[in-house]
Amino acid sequence: ASSVCVAFSSELQRAHETCELALASMAGHEQETWSSERIRRDWRLNERHYGAVQGLFKNDSTLAEKYGADKVMEWRRSLHGRPPPMEHDHEYYVPPPAPL
Numbered sequence: 679a680s681s682v683c684v685a686f687s688s689e690l691q692r693a694h695e696t697c698e699l700a701l702a703s704m705a706g707h708e709q710e711t712w713s714s715e716r717i718r719r720d721w722r723l724n725e726r727h728y729g730a731v732q733g734l735f736k737n738d739s740t741l742a743e744k745y746g747a748d749k750v751m752e753w754r755r756s757l758h759g760r761p762p763p764m765e766h767d768h769e770y771y772v773p774p775p776a777p778l
Contacts, residue, residue, distance in 0.1 A: 684716050688723035728753065729761040732770050 680705060687697040688756040697717050728734075731753070732739060741750045745762070764771055 684718060684769050686720055686723060687717050688725070689721050690724060693723070694719060702734065722757070729764045730768065731761050732768070733763060736745075 682701060685697050685701060687693045694714075694717060698714050701714075701716070731741060731745075731750075734751075736754060749759075753761045766773075
């Protein structure tokens, strides 16, 4: 039997589904013994988007040179720190889908 009392997942649906699959796998033939109600979604586990600095390494010296070491640390450590937005010509930019 699974000894998991509670599991945590981000708010993303794919994360929640993965968590359900992991719990089901752990429960094995006793799948009736667990419930998705044990999964707690928490927005603090969501992925972060780093805007213009997306894809760069946190210890890249050009980050501190361009934006300042204190600002870079704020982006990394603060829930409210907001890096500069990603421009449309950034290599990782994906345009939003067209409205339905």
